[in-house]
Amino acid sequence: MDFVSGLRCRECGRTYPAEALHVCDYCFGPLEVTYDYQRVAATMSRERIEAGPRTIWRYADLLPVSDAAPVDLGAGFTPLVRADRLAAELGLGEVWIKDDTANPTGSFKDRVVSVALTKARQLGFKIAACASTGNLANSVAAHAARAGMESVVLIPHDLETAKVTMTSVFGGRVFAVEGSYDDVNRLCAELASEQPTWAFVNVNVRTYYAEGSKTLAFEVAEQLGWQTPDHVVVPIGSGSQLTKVAKGFAELWQVGLLDEEPSVRISGAQAEGCSPVATAFAEGTDAIRPVKPATIAKSLAIGNPADGWYALDAIRRSGGSCASVTDAEVIEGILLLARTEGIFAETAGGVTIATLAKLAGEGVIRPDERVVAMVTGHGLKTVEALSGTVGPTATIAPTLDAFAAAMGAEYELTDEPAPRSA
DSSP states (O other), X not given: OOOEEEEEETTTOOEEOSSSOOBOTTTOOBEEEEEOHHHHHHHOOHHHHXXXXXXXXXXXXXXXXXXXXXXOSOOOOOOEEEOHHHHHHHTOSEEEEXXXXXXTTSBTHHHHHHHHHHHHHXXXXXXXXXXXXXXXXXXXXXXXXXXXXXXXXXXXXXXXXXXXXXXXXXXXEEEEESSOHHHHHHHHHHXXXXXXXXXXXXXTTHHHHGGXXXXXXXXXXXXXXXXXXXXXXXXOSSSHHHHHHHHHHHHHHHTTOOSSOOOOEEEEEEETTBOHHHHHHHHTOSOOOOOOOOOSOGGGXXXXXXXXXXXXXXXXXXXXXXXXXXHHHHHHHHHHHHHHHOOOBOHHHHHHHHHHHHHHHTTSXXXXXXXXEEEOBBGGGGGGGGTTTSOOSOOOOSSHHHHHHHHOTTOOOOOOOOXXXX
């Protein structure tokens, strides 16, 4: 069943039908999907959800498209991992990692693309396209292949090798653009007006695409026994994910799936080399000043974030915070999460964990809070960032003596028999 009631301008409030629209024709503000929450509440239940597929489509009643066979690679219902060793290192009480490295193409973008291409197909678009810092390109190319659609993706020319390879392998067309993501995005905005049958998922289909991020909030609440956390830490690129996580928690309350009205503090995480939202938060201003990105966290390197102001507003209204971390701290965050919890995050995940550590150290995140940190992409996508940081402990000859010498004084040869199985 489709419970979408229409679209609404996030600036002036004007309403529109649920069509292939993304910008208000009166004030040029972005549009957002609205739902008939009374009808959703009459249909949606915990039991209905729990009987559904173990993907984002278990929450179909709160997604902007009705399709019995969505474009689906199995995105969603990723692990929520209790991170006690990480919590102990940071002096926190209860920390959870929402591990979206487990998605089909290794990032949370599978959530938004599954929704976007299902809707794009329904609206009659023929070609799947996007501007991307990498993860979105991977997901669009993969989902387009699954749907039998052509794909055209545009990426910055200096993207990580793994992301370029993973995008290319799915058979679509990949264009490396000489410039930053913001240059790529501007070009895609121009192409979207020139190619009316192309679905640029984060441009002309963005209204629907963004709704996929809500499923992070839905899953966290369900996995916590239909409770919400006290605090979540979300990385900020465009800012869309953070705003939709906030919307997701609110919607669960609106349709009666939570026993208590949520009061979730939401904090944003950025890299210092591209931190327009964190800077505005620190300065106490509403102005998001565009910057030229210079960070190893390329998936967050969006100097002019489309949803930056909305993310800032969501952070402030929730009582959360926003901070930025250095590239060195990003690497430390990656290594800390891997060492304590066995999760290998890409640089964006390093930003999240480093920000979690920073806010914990400053007392902004408290030991008495239940905290969820969003880790949104797999570390194998950004191995270049760790070059010179990790590698073999030693290179040795194939002998016991060489191994013992490399291990040092802590290693002793023994004549004790190996233990036998019971």
